[in-house]
Amino acid sequence: xxxxxxxxxxxxxxxxxxxxxxxxxxxxxxxxxxxxxxxxxxxxxxxxxxxxxxxxxxxxxxxxxxxxxxxxxxxxxxxxxxxxxxxxxxxxxxxxxxxxxxxxxxxxxxxxxxxxxxxxxxxxxxxxxxxxxxxxxxxxxxxxxxxxxxxxxxxxxxxxxxxxxxxxxxxxxxxxxxxxxxxxxxxxxxxxxxxxxxxxxxxxxxxxxxxxxxxxxxxxxxxxxxxxxxxxxxxxxxxxxxxxxxxxxxxxxxxxxxxxxxxxxxxxxxxxxxxxxxxxxxxxxxxxxxxxxxxxxxxxxxxxxxxxxxxxxxxxxxxxxxxxxxxxxxxxxxxxxxxxxxxxxxxxxxxxxxxxxxxxxxxxxxxxxxxxxxxxxxxxxxxxxxxxxxxxxxxxxxxxxxxxxxxxxxxxxxxxxxxxxxxxxxxxxxxxxxxxxxxxxxxxxxxxxxxxxxxxxxxxxxxxxxxxxxxxxxxxxxxxxxxxxxxxxxxxxxxxxxxxxxxxxxxxxxxxxxxxxxxxxxxxxxxxxxxxxxxxxxxxxxxxxxxxxxxxxxxxxxxxxxxxxxxxxxxxxxxxxxxxxxxxxxxxxxxxxxxxxxxxxxxxxxxxxxxxxxxxxxxxxxxxxxxxxxxxxxxxxxxxxxxxxxxxxxxxxxxxxxxxxxxxxxxxxxxxxxx
Numbered sequence: 001x002x003x004x005x006x007x008x009x010x011x012x013x014x015x016x017x018x019x020x021x022x023x024x025x026x027x028x029x030x031x032x033x034x035x036x037x038x039x040x041x042x043x044x045x046x047x048x049x050x051x052x053x054x055x056x057x058x059x060x061x062x063x064x065x066x067x068x069x070x071x072x073x074x075x076x077x078x079x080x081x082x083x084x085x086x087x088x089x090x091x092x093x094x095x096x097x098x099x100x101x102x103x104x105x106x107x108x109x110x111x112x113x114x115x116x117x118x119x120x121x122x123x124x125x126x127x128x129x130x131x132x133x134x135x136x137x138x139x140x141x142x143x144x145x146x147x148x149x150x151x152x153x154x155x156x157x158x159x160x161x162x163x164x165x166x167x168x169x170x171x172x173x174x175x176x177x178x179x180x181x182x183x184x185x186x187x188x189x190x191x192x193x194x195x196x197x198x199x200x201x202x203x204x205x206x207x208x209x210x211x212x213x214x215x216x217x218x219x220x221x222x223x224x225x226x227x228x229x230x231x232x233x234x235x236x237x238x239x240x241x242x243x244x245x246x247x248x249x250x251x252x253x254x255x256x257x258x259x260x261x262x263x264x265x266x267x268x269x270x271x272x273x274x275x276x277x278x279x280x281x282x283x284x285x286x287x288x289x290x291x292x293x294x295x296x297x298x299x300x301x302x303x304x305x306x307x308x309x310x311x312x313x314x315x316x317x318x319x320x321x322x323x324x325x326x327x328x329x330x331x332x333x334x335x336x337x338x339x340x341x342x343x344x345x346x347x348x349x350x351x352x353x354x355x356x357x358x359x360x361x362x363x364x365x366x367x368x369x370x371x372x373x374x375x376x377x378x379x380x381x382x383x384x385x386x387x388x389x390x391x392x393x394x395x396x397x398x399x400x401x402x403x404x405x406x407x408x409x410x411x412x413x414x415x416x417x418x419x420x421x422x423x424x425x426x427x428x429x430x431x432x433x434x435x436x437x438x439x440x441x442x443x444x445x446x447x448x449x450x451x452x453x454x455x456x457x458x459x460x461x462x463x464x465x466x467x468x469x470x471x472x473x474x475x476x477x478x479x480x481x482x483x484x485x486x487x488x489x490x491x492x493x494x495x496x497x498x499x500x501x502x503x504x505x506x507x508x509x510x511x512x513x514x515x516x517x518x519x520x521x522x523x524x525x526x527x528x529x530x531x532x533x534x535x536x537x538x539x540x541x542x543x544x545x546x547x548x549x550x551x552x553x554x555x556x557x558x559x560x561x562x563x564x565x566x567x568x569x570x571x572x573x574x575x576x577x578x579x580x581x582x583x584x585x586x587x588x589x590x591x592x593x594x595x596x597x598x599x600x601x602x603x604x605x606x607x608x609x610x611x612x613x614x615x616x617x618x619x620x621x622x623x624x625x626x627x628x629x630x631x632x633x634x635x636x637x638x639x640x641x642x643x644x645x646x647x648x649x650x651x652x653x654x655x656x657x658x659x660x661x662x663x664x665x666x667x668x669x670x671x672x673x674x675x
Contacts (some may be wrong), residue, residue: 033076074275291393340389404476625641
């Protein structure tokens with residue numbers, strides 16, 4: 001495989017709200033770059049990137065799929081991410097390893113709630129972005145309105161680099177404001193060819209004023225260009241493109257393009273923009289890691305001459321074999337090489353290196369800095385782990401995971417299923433950090449937890465399809481948390497014979513509530529002679545373990561401050577005694593501090609025709625929801641509310657029946673609050 005120079009490489013992701021057309025855009029990119037010879041359609045269940053059976057049946061993306069394609073002389077590594085909020089970890093871990101992102105927005109829906117979420121995720125990882133306003137052929141398409149929403153809701157500075165020719169069913173192409181030409185797709189159903197032609201008279205005035213505005217907006221980000229602009233000098237196409245690139249890389253602005261992926265219009269200019277405006281691996285700041293022992297900072301430069309540093313950002317089980325998706329940040333990996341995992345302090349052997357195209361793979365002998373590849377043979381490493389050179393151990397920042405909010409009980413249908421179930425659950429947990437499994441101590445049931453009803457539904461479906469394990473599923477249960485409403489104190493003494501030796505410890509603790517979202521905190525106020533320094537860490541560990549299970553229903557305890565007020569240390573005191581005493585004192589202090597149960601609260605946005613708004617609001621109130629705001633959008637009312645998750649089961653059916661099937665909603669986790 002011939003090597004691509006780093007400056008001709010792009011690592012990008014496609015991010016958007018559910019149903020904005022991400023996968024359709026990706027399918028077109030694959031077709032025009034020669035990666036696939038037939039356009040897959042999401043609605044036919046034939047999209048190349050949606051290769052899982054569940055994805056094809058439901059017409060949604062569940063796992064982020066990786067592919068590699070060539071456009072002119074550039075190699076593009078592309079990740080198509082899910083839009084549904086239940087799979088937000090897939091977006092999070094993809095953005096963590098990408099250099100640039102394409103935000104796809106629906107020209108009718110504009111900026112929708114989940115598109116705001118993924119945009120903020122991209123901001124958090126400092127990812128430069130460009131925007132593609134899709135579905136320009138749909139009834140109600142509003143390009144200008146969508147650009148205004150990007151400015152107002154996302155706080156971004158849009159640079160409109162092409163404008164639509166016509167809209168809805170009259171949409172035929174775009175005006176390129178840099179070259180001041182029309183790009184018109186006509187005749188060819190596949191959209192592979194388009195004509196460049198002079199701008200028609202009816203559009204000339206609008207194009208000139210939009211070009212003027214573009215130059216003005218770009219000049220605001222570039223002092224040299226501003227001088228030329230103020231002196232009335234002409235600004236050439238290349239000069240303008242270079243200034244747009246600089247502004248995009250500095251995350252001061254986002255270029256905006258438009259088209260209709262389903263009608264095969266506007267994709268080639270998008271590919272040109274990806275290459276022109278998004279960074280190559282050398283143009284993003286070099287990633288920093290820390291030495292596992294000394295904790296000194298290590299900068300991993302993007303070059304093959306450096307020692308290896310790579311991040312595992314996804315694990316997938318394909319046909320029963322584990323594959324780790326990695327981004328190589330510095331150095332290179334070769335097939336058969338030993339790599340070191342500094343978190344687990346183990347060596348792993350790379351059996352094969354694969355370039356990935358959805359669920360197809362091609363073997364290569366090595367992969368250098370800047371590449372995204374799949375590795376087989378890695379047995380123990382998981383999502384978020386670093387693989388590096390044993391002579392230069394480095395730990396790269398881990399990927400944040402989310403706490404699950406919903407649980408169901410599963411039980412195997414037959415004895416054969418019972419034997420398979422633990423292994424299947426272990427494989428699914430290795431793939432998905434937001435999926436948790438535990439056994440209920442009282443009932444002995446297996447409880448699986450995830451990010452939402454759809455998330456668990458898909459996991460159960462995969463158990464049955466991919467692993468041939470049949471299970472019965474209980475009703476969904478909300479995952480609660482516990483906290484305290486006041487302050488409570490307790491002293492606990494542990495004094496008994498253990499294995500023939502006397503063990504003693506006394507611990508006095510106070511527990512008080514902290515404001516919501518502040519997290520747990522340990523404060524030592526005890527005198528050193530009461531609780532020696534060596535025992536402080538043991539007490540803290542005992543407290544941390546006990547906070548995993550509260551006193552009401554055994555849920556984890558949130559937002560409390562635990563103060564170590566005092567204790568007693570004797571010659572017979574041991575670590576075990578202090579740990580047990582701290583745990584007993586904490587349980588009693590929690591009881592004395594007024595324990596309360598917390599439940600997950602969701603942010604809900606409902607889009608509903610005006611005629612049904614009253615009914616929808618009445619229904620939300622009956623579910624204990626708090627209405628935040630109601631705003632008018634093109635043809636619909638957007639109702640924002642916060643509602644307890646426990647009251648939202650089966651809501652999609654109720655909403656459909658109360659709005660004659662015309663209402664839609666999205667929801668995502670907001671915070672925990674008192675039941």
